Structure formats: C-alpha cells, structure tokens
Amino acid sequence: MRVTLGRPKLKRFCLPPRAMEEREPIVSGAEAQHMIHVLRLKPGDCVEVFDGMGRSAQAEIIWRRHDTVGLRLEGEIRISTRSGSMIILAPALIRRDKMKFVFQKAVEMGAAAIWPFECTRSVARARQGREDEFPKRYERVLIEAMKQCGTNLLPVLTPPVNLEEVLNRIKPELLGLFLYEDEISIGFKQVVKKVKSHRGVVLVVGPEGGFTPAEADKARDHGFYLVSLGRRILRAETAAIIALGLAQYEWGNLNA
Numbered sequence: 001m002r003v004t005l006g007r008p009k010l011k012r013f014c015l016p017p018r019a020m021e022e023r024e025p026i027v028s029g030a031e032a033q034h035m036i037h038v039l040r041l042k043p044g045d046c047v048e049v050f051d052g053m054g055r056s057a058q059a060e061i062i063w064r065r066h067d068t069v070g071l072r073l074e075g076e077i078r079i080s081t082r083s084g085s086m087i088i089l090a091p092a093l094i095r096r097d098k099m100k101f102v103f104q105k106a107v108e109m110g111a112a113a114i115w116p117f118e119c120t121r122s123v124a125r126a127r128q129g130r131e132d133e134f135p136k137r138y139e140r141v142l143i144e145a146m147k148q149c150g151t152n153l154l155p156v157l158t159p160p161v162n163l164e165e166v167l168n169r170i171k172p173e174l175l176g177l178f179l180y181e182d183e184i185s186i187g188f189k190q191v192v193k194k195v196k197s198h199r200g201v202v203l204v205v206g207p208e209g210g211f212t213p214a215e216a217d218k219a220r221d222h223g224f225y226l227v228s229l230g231r232r233i234l235r236a237e238t239a240a241i242i243a244l245g246l247a248q249y250e251w252g253n254l255n256a
Helices: 029-038 096-107 131-149 163-168 188-194 213-221 235-251
Strands: 012-014 048-050 057-066 069-079 085-092 174-179 200-205 225-227
Touching: 012 029, 012 131, 029 057, 029 069, 048 069, 085 096, 085 235, 096 131, 096 235, 163 200, 163 213, 174 188, 174 213, 174 235, 188 225, 188 235, 200 235, 213 225
Parallel strands: 012 048, 085 200, 174 200, 174 225
Antiparallel strands: 048 057, 057 069
16 A cells, blocks of 8 residues: 655646646646546646646646536746657457557556557457557557656657567667577676667567567567576566566666
8 A cells, every 4th residue: 555645646638738837728628537526626626637748747627517527727837758668569469458558558657659559479460451550549558657656747658569560669779679489598687788878769568478589589680689487487568567577677767
C-alpha cells in the first residue's frame, strides 16, 4: 500500500494541445464526464492538466455544465522533456487485454514510442485494412496510464506493421535489441559492456509463441543484437516489462 504524506495530489486530466494555449480552456468528452459524473468536481476545485506534448499546469474549475467544464489556468505552464536515451518498445501483437496491459506499463516505464507488429507466430492480428484505426482505439489506455503515473509525455503509438518494417526502422543512432528465447550466450549485461550510449534503444519483443529462427536471423542481418532474458520462459507481456525496466535502468532515467 502506498501512503502519501502532506497535501493530496491533484487529479490529472488531459487536454488537446490547442486548449493548453488558452487561459480559460473548455473540457469536453470523456475527461469532462470523469470530472462531473465520477469525481463530482465543482467550481472552485483545483486540478492538474496536461497535453501529452510535455506541457502541464494547475487549473481551477470556474464553471460546469452537463457535459462540459470551464477551467482557468493558474501560474506558468510547465514543460517536461525526456531525459536519458529514447526507449522504443516494439511489441508483437498479443491478445487485447494483455496488449492493453503492455501499453499501460510502457507509459509508466517512460517509453517514447510503441511500434506494434505482426510476425509468423502472432495469434492476434490487426484488422485488415483498418490498421490506421489502431492508435485511436488505444489512445484512452495511454491517457489513463499518463494520468495515473504523472508523466506529461504521450508515447507515439504507430499502426501495426509487419516485423520486416520494424527491423527496417533501425538507424545507426539507435541500438536494436531483439529478445530471443533461444539466444543463450548474450544477455543484457553483455550488451551493456559493449555499448555505452546511443540516442535511443529499440526493444523488439515477440508474441506468445516467440520468434522463429528465420526471424532471428533476419534481425541479426539488420544489425540487431539478439539477447536473452535468462533461462526462464516468460510470458510476452512479462518480457516486455522486464526489457523496459532494464533498458531504463541502463540507458534511461530511472536514476536507481
């Protein structure tokens, strides 16, 4: 159980970037519904607002109606930036409930971007011809995770692609790590010894059935390090979270 001493933290709400440019923005949609009907906030109550682009501010509720809330921003707008290397998670598509869990934890762990993909053993598949709808479908999951963990930077969630396209996105300034359960000689420690710094790290995590040997060979040909997380057989969602934690510890901003 977590105990917070002192002044309670303000409830957090996400505004469109354009709204953060107004001193008296109007909140509508799901965020207004949450303010009015769930939390029952009223004029005079203070909240914190953020736009997902790094800007945040304290605000006071000055009026409310059935489905909209009027705010007045107080003080200066704060600007958040990412520190450490940019961490990118590329997870294979898995079942929807587990996919939501991975996305939530990616936000909490400070991922800058999420690149979902399909591969040979993927059980879950993107809706054919509707891949571009994918980021919008999970936007609420990301925002709720941001509200909970306190970050003001929304990860970039791209539409699902095939594994080949993800591998092609690697650039010289990005360190590519391909988590492969059949790799027994190289782990995170060995990679850390070889590689000191990069502008960003791409973590490619497989589906429930893992990667095929042919996919692992292709990743190596694209310049990825094939790395192991040890001898335990991990679930896809567990592997993603552990990889994010290790990457943030070594190259990110956990400051542990």
